[in-house]
Amino acid sequence: MAAETPVSEPMCLIENSQEKGLVIHQEALRVLSEITQPVVVVAIAGLYRTGKSYLMNRLARERRGFSLGSSVQSQTKGIWMWCLLHPCQPGHTLVLLDTEGLGDVEKGDTQNDMWIFVLAVLLSSTLIYNSKGTIDQQAMEQLHYVLKLTELVKLKAAPQSSEDELKDSDKFILFFPTFVWAVRDFTLQLRRNGQPISEDQYLENALKLKAGTSPEIQRYNQLRECIRQFFPGRKCFVFCPPANWREMDRLQELQDDEIDAEFQKQVEKFCCHIWETSPVKTVPGGHIITGILLGKLAETYVEAIRSGAVPCVESAVLALAEAQNTAAVTEAVALYQALMAQRVRMPTETLEELLELHSQCEKEMLELFMARAFEDDISTFQLQLLHQVEENKGKFLKDNEQASREKCEAALRHLSQGMERQIRAGVYRAPGGYQLFRKDHKELLKRYRELPGKGVKADAVLLEFLQGRKKLVENILTTDLSLTQEEKKMKSAQEQNEIDELKKKVQRKEEAAKKQKLQNLSRSWDEYTKCLRKKLHLSSEIQLEENQKMIRLKTEEEEALRREGFDEKAKHMQMVKEKLEEEGKSKMNKILKGAELIISVLATAFSVIRFLRI
Structure with missing residues (x-):
């Protein structure tokens, strides 16, 4: 399958040009549409000419791939994509996103820089920020794009109705990526107050807040607060210079013995961490993103930006839900058709046999649909599925009868x-011909009834056969001079009784078949209801877990703020946490009530379908 043979080289996903702005490449969407595996999306952002592409090539386990510039000009324009088999997670695709360097003076377009950064955040499951030197105030200032995230990203499509409601930014941690800061050409010693510290401690020290209320201190703290709140999952790696500065222009051409050994160790540690810990890309609701959905996500966000709107996560998820649920219906129906074609050997001996096979295939099909589908508007798509499966079942029943x-x-x-x-x-028209005819006729019926594998229309076809011979029998009786008129009348009545008995038997079978079909439809409904209820309850559990995760992370930040002496900020964080708890309880009740309402609506729709089947 295409999902197992990803792109062998980088390609442009989102082009950034002065003439057209941000434009998504259709060829990249086509490639992503063929990747049905879950994707781990690793994006890198940072100032231009800081060696981002080199790190991404190493994550691809290649020396070449993403373009490495050797001049002061930025090489990567827009966002480039490289899809690879994941080195540590079988059945997953690693998607590397190399973004255009930020702060390119020749470009002079800070707005597009911000959108490139926003897209990197929204599309990735791990975001690498690449900088040079040290994590000082200047390095922090270069990451000022984080401050704009509250203005450039929306969680909900509808405007907030109350000041008491939580801000979207309070929930960014729900869908923002894990954050890795890569510090290049780091030449300092990792020590603090004379004691050795880890790379992570170095980052956390750089993110500590300052006491005070002056505008300078507020600006100092604001960016650090945003990073701490938006990216609670943080990691830091420092890299010494890889080679003599004269060799930097041809870094991708250098052999291992020409590259600093310590730098190679640092890169290996960095790559292993990214490969082993980067999560699968998901969206709120716990939905796992595949290559197909990643393409749709990118398309939705770029369309929003091009239209002048702010990218909205809720709108994007709804767009994904429609695309995914439509695909899930198509895929489920295709599975049902394939399973039935594989398992049904026509004609089946009985209707029960075919309906039992249908139920087995339908159950497997439902499991696939429920695994693929988003719960958003799932009832509409489940009804579509029910209609299509019933149509297919009807065709199988008809084909089986034929x-x-x-x-x-x-x-x-x-x-x-x-x-x-x-x-x-x-x-048979001679004297005694009728008796000979009856003898041969009984032998024919005996051999026919003993014949195996005739299927569900055995009696109905036999009835038609006998009715078709009715005039023939009457003619034979009339011409048989060995029988009296009374005998002919009696024999004719016997012939008719035989046909009438068979007709009653066929009618009983038709009525029984109708009853079996309705019982099977009712069993299908029970299975649909059970699966839907399970899906919606699982969704509520996932949303509860997401809510608890946010509360846990807010609790950790609250504790950190108290340790650092920022009691007022800690109180605010406690208030956010309490609102999250209240919101979580309210949402759970709404979900559970909504689930029963959806099932009630589906029950009404099913009753209509059942009525039409009678």
Whole structure:
């Protein structure tokens, strides 16, 4: 499958040009549409000419790939994508996103810089920020794009209705990526107050707040607060210079023995961390993003930016839900058709056999649909699924009946060949012909009934066969001079009784079949309801887990602020946490009530379908 043979080289995902602005490349969307595996999306951002592409090539386990510039000009324009088999997670695709360097003086477009950074944040599951030198105030100032995230990203489509409601930014941690700061050409010793410290401690020390209320201190703290609140999952790596500065222009061409050994160790540690810990890309609701959905996500965000709107996560998730649920219906129906075609051997001996196979295939199909579908508007798509499966089931039932009919008709033609020759020769029109005809007729019926595998139309086809011979029997009776008129009348009545009994049997079978079909439809509904209820309850559990995760992270930040002596900020964080708890309880009640309402609406729709089937 295409999902197992990702792109072998980088390609442009989102082009950034002065003439057109941000434009998504259709070829990149096509490639992503063929990746049905979950994706781990690692994006890198940072100032231009800081070696971002080199790190990304190493994450791809290649020396070349993303373009490395050797001049003061930025090489990467827009966002470039490289899809690879994940080195540590089988069945997953690693998507590397190399973004245009920020702060390019030749470009002179800070607005596009911000959108590139926003897209890197929204599309990735791990964001690497690449800088040079040290994490000082200047390095922090270069990451000022974080301050704009509250203005350039919306969580909810509807405007907030109350000042008491939590701000969108309070919930950014729900869908923002893990954050890795890569410090290049780091030449200091990792020590503080004479004691060795880790790279992570170095970053956390740089993110500590200052006491005071002056505008300078407020600006100093504001960026650090945003990083701490938006990216609670943080990691830091420092890298010594890789080679002599004269060799930096041809870094990708250098052999291992020409690159600093310590730098190689640092890069290896960095790559292993990214490979082993970067999470699968998800969106709120715990939905796992595949290559197909990543393309749709990118398309939705770029369209919003091009239209002058602010990218909205809720709107993007709804767009994903529609695309995913539509695809889930198509995929589920295709699975049902394939399973039925594989398992059903027509004609089945009984209707029960076919309906049992249908139920088995439908159950597997439902499991696939529920695993793929988003819960957003799931009832609409489940009804579509029910309609399509019922149509397919009806076709299988019809085809099964036709296969049975054809087999039975062929069997009767074959078994009656001898009698047909006798009829054409006039054997049965002589005295005693009726008795001979009845003897041959009983033998034909005996052989027909003993024939296996006739299917569900065996009696109906036999009834048609007997009714078709009714005039023939009357003619044979009339011409048989060995029988009296009274005997002929009695024999004629016997013939009619035989047909009437078979007709009653066929009618009973048709009524039983109708009842079985309705029972099967009811069983299908029970299965649909059970799966839907399970899906919606699982969704509520996931949202509860997300809420608890946010509360846990807010608690950790509250404790950190108290340790640092910022009691007022800690109180605010406690207030945010309490609102999250209240919101979580309210949302759970709404979800559970909504689930029962959806099932009630579906029950009404099912009743209509059931009525139409009667």
